[in-house]
Amino acid sequence: MRVIGTAGHVDHGKSTLIEALTGIHPDRLQEEREREMTIVLGFAWLTLPQGEEVGVIDVPGHRDFIENMLSGIAAIDAALFVVAADEGVMPQTREHLAILDLLQIQGGVVALTKTDLVDDPEWLDLVEADVSETLAGTVLAEAPIVRVSARTREGLPALLAALDAALVDKPHRLDLGRPRLPVDRVFTMPGFGTIVTGTLSDGHLTVGDEVTILPGGLGGRVRGLQTHKRKEQTAIPGSRTAVNISGLDVTQVARGDVIAHPGDYHPTRRIDLRFRALADISTPIRHNTQVKLFIGAAEVLARLRLLGTEVLKPGDEGWLQLELERPVVAIRGDRYILRRPSPGETLGGGVVVDPAPKKRHKRFDGKTLGKLESLSGGTPADILLQSLLSVGIAPLKEAIAHASLEAQTADQALEALLDSGQALVLNAERAQMNSNSLVVAARIWLDLKNRVEVEIANYLAAYPLRHGMPREELKSRLKLPARIFNVVLEKILASGSLVEIAMRQNLPGVSPLPVISQPGHAIQFTPEQQARVDRLLAQFKAEPYAPPTIKTCMENIGEDLYHALVDLGQLMPVSSEVVYRWDDYQRLVGQVRYWIEKEGSISVAQMRDRFNTSRRYVLAFLEHLDTIHMTVRDGDVRRLK
Numbered sequence: 001m002r003v004i005g006t007a008g009h010v011d012h013g014k015s016t017l018i019e020a021l022t023g024i025h026p027d028r029l030q031e032e033r034e035r036e037m038t039i040v041l042g043f044a045w046l047t048l049p050q051g052e053e054v055g056v057i058d059v060p061g062h063r064d065f066i067e068n069m070l071s072g073i074a075a076i077d078a079a080l081f082v083v084a085a086d087e088g089v090m091p092q093t094r095e096h097l098a099i100l101d102l103l104q105i106q107g108g109v110v111a112l113t114k115t116d117l118v119d120d121p122e123w124l125d126l127v128e129a130d131v132s133e134t135l136a137g138t139v140l141a142e143a144p145i146v147r148v149s150a151r152t153r154e155g156l157p158a159l160l161a162a163l164d165a166a167l168v169d170k171p172h173r174l175d176l177g178r179p180r181l182p183v184d185r186v187f188t189m190p191g192f193g194t195i196v197t198g199t200l201s202d203g204h205l206t207v208g209d210e211v212t213i214l215p216g217g218l219g220g221r222v223r224g225l226q227t228h229k230r231k232e233q234t235a236i237p238g239s240r241t242a243v244n245i246s247g248l249d250v251t252q253v254a255r256g257d258v259i260a261h262p263g264d265y266h267p268t269r270r271i272d273l274r275f276r277a278l279a280d281i282s283t284p285i286r287h288n289t290q291v292k293l294f295i296g297a298a299e300v301l302a303r304l305r306l307l308g309t310e311v312l313k314p315g316d317e318g319w320l321q322l323e324l325e326r327p328v329v330a331i332r333g334d335r336y337i338l339r340r341p342s343p344g345e346t347l348g349g350g351v352v353v354d355p356a357p358k359k360r361h362k363r364f365d366g367k368t369l370g371k372l373e374s375l376s377g378g379t380p381a382d383i384l385l386q387s388l389l390s391v392g393i394a395p396l397k398e399a400i401a402h403a404s405l406e407a408q409t410a411d412q413a414l415e416a417l418l419d420s421g422q423a424l425v426l427n428a429e430r431a432q433m434n435s436n437s438l439v440v441a442a443r444i445w446l447d448l449k450n451r452v453e454v455e456i457a458n459y460l461a462a463y464p465l466r467h468g469m470p471r472e473e474l475k476s477r478l479k480l481p482a483r484i485f486n487v488v489l490e491k492i493l494a495s496g497s498l499v500e501i502a503m504r505q506n507l508p509g510v511s512p513l514p515v516i517s518q519p520g521h522a523i524q525f526t527p528e529q530q531a532r533v534d535r536l537l538a539q540f541k542a543e544p545y546a547p548p549t550i551k552t553c554m555e556n557i558g559e560d561l562y563h564a565l566v567d568l569g570q571l572m573p574v575s576s577e578v579v580y581r582w583d584d585y586q587r588l589v590g591q592v593r594y595w596i597e598k599e600g601s602i603s604v605a606q607m608r609d610r611f612n613t614s615r616r617y618v619l620a621f622l623e624h625l626d627t628i629h630m631t632v633r634d635g636d637v638r639r640l641k
């Protein structure tokens with residue numbers, strides 16, 4: 001799932017546009033309505049024309065609330081950049097753009113809105129040209145500019161289509177098996193207790209999960225999950241997620257905290273960063289300055305140490321080490337923003353290079369700077385990894401070709417990636433691999449494995465009366481080529497996180513498809529279902545050899561419950577009409593065999609009289625014995641095969 005976020009100057013029509021697109025007014029607070037101005041983040045969602053459901057974060061445009069904007073914007077996948085046609089580019093148009101650029105929010109759409117207020121088409125052309133010029137050289141340089149009016153709704157379909165197009169090629173958030181939810185809102189609901197919201201990344205959360213609230217480390221349990229006001233058993237990466245946490249008071253969690261599984265993340269009070277200063281900062285940045293760090297949804301005061309220069313002038317880049325007043329959760333590659341606390345000013349931002357350096361670095365130290373350089377730069381292994389990340393699961397030769405590495409370098413790079421566990425071979429032992437072996441980046445593999453596990457978990461939650469998802473259904477849901485699907489599934493089954501159950505074969509009326517399930521998964525009946533089942537089984541017991549037909553069973557307890565009883569082995573269908581209790585079926589088989597052994601054969605009439613049943617049952621049963629190759633038909637009688 002993905003999230004788009006608004007950006008742009010105050011009063012340029014961001015919130016109004018979101019309401020026009022989604023039907024949800026993002027301003028929630030009394031104060032926001034009174035002042036007619038967004039103060040905190042607002043949330044909505046919509047379904048794009050091609051069917052993708054996306055979350056929407058609406059940010060305040062007023063300069064006084066820029067820090068509130070920062071608590072949500074880092075998590076978005078694409079920007080909806082709003083410029084009012086009657087005013088054109090304004091200060092926070094530029095500041096928001098600079099922030100999107102520092103956070104490397106790639107791509108998005110520009111809405112030139114309020115076009116209903118502009119009569120002069122030449123003016124519109126001028127404003128659009130000015131916007132284009134402003135975007136040049138930034139992450140939004142290629143973004144389409146769509147003219148719209150939230151008031152007349154003109155241009156809205158084109159805007160939606162442009163958003164669709166902007167997202168279509170963007171990769172989805174990976175599921176790395178270590179979810180983190182930077183909290184951007186905390187509240188209580190009567191009867192539920194503490195609820196936090198945020199944009200989930202790096203993994204999925206499931207109802208019942210034990211979680212920890214970082215950096216404090218308090219524990220809790222996921223009692224309920226919602227995405228876009230819909231209850232979910234599992235929330236997936238990239239989705240706007242509301243988590244109801246039990247065992248936690250509302251005062252024990254705050255905006256900026258991170259919800260994670262225990263042990264996955266370690267809060268840090270010192271971070272090494274690559275930094276770029278904005279070109280229009282008012283004064284140069286000096287060593288030992290106090291700054292405010294914005295990362296995830298957190299905001300924390302920090303002392304800035306300049307590692308390689310005396311000062312950073314506007315537009316300069318450099319290496320920083322920050323000593324934080326409070327710990328935060330960060331990993332390599334996270335993007336951040338720095339601001340001057342007062343007077344408030346956005347200074348710049350960049351990427352986390354080392355989230356937990358062991359010591360306070362000496363300044364101007366060649367070794368330290370070299371290490372930071374290589375941590376952020378690209379070795380051949382990094383390049384091959386990038387290539388693996390973009391080709392997905394592919395034969396080794398394709399990944400190497402994509403990386404344009406020379407053969408020997410590629411071999412060494414691959415060895416390094418396999419050694420460090422950043423890549424793996426799916427269908428061969430490492431010693432036996434060749435250029436056709438399927439290799440995959442560990443991140444993609446984990447993501448895929450987790451996705452498969454979540455599919456199965458959701459399926460079992462949705463169909464509690466089924467043993468598992470048919471293998472074929474899983475294949476079509478994953479949209480993988482057959483060969484890759486088979487390799488992937490085999491590898492997951494080998495890990496033991498899922499199991500394949502061969503449903504009993506040769507049963508008329510029961511599909512023999514293998515199903516994929518969780519180890520130890522058991523079908524559980526509700527008390528009401530159990531009561532219905534008991535009543536039905538009592539009928540079987542009363543007349544074991546003339547029991548209710550399949551049709552009657554389905555009418556009595558429903559199709560799903562009937563199939564569950566078959567899957568559980570309690571009922572044994574022998575034709576499309578006749579079904580027995582498993583024990584009765586076995587007894588019947590044993591006695592027929594005994595009869596034939598003694599008498600040489602059995603006829604329909606003999607069996608009907610012997611078991612006090614009717615011709616219809618006997619015909620079905622004996623045909624079944626033929627199908628399972630126990631008997632053969634010989635004129636009017638059956639003999640053993």
Ligand SMILES: Nc1nc2c(ncn2[C@@H]2O[C@H](COP(=O)(O)OP(=O)(O)O)[C@@H](O)[C@H]2O)c(=O)[nH]1
Nearest residue numbers: 010011012013014015016061113114149150151
């Ligand atoms: N005429 C006209 N007014 C608009 C349009 N979009 C927004 N407005 C008005 O502009 C003002 C600011 O809108 P708002 O959505 O709160 O701006 P935000 O600060 O960017 O969220 C409000 O009075 C809106 O009614 C539009 O397309 N046409």
Ligand SMILES: [Mg+2]
Nearest residue numbers: 014015037038
């Ligand atoms: Mg607003």
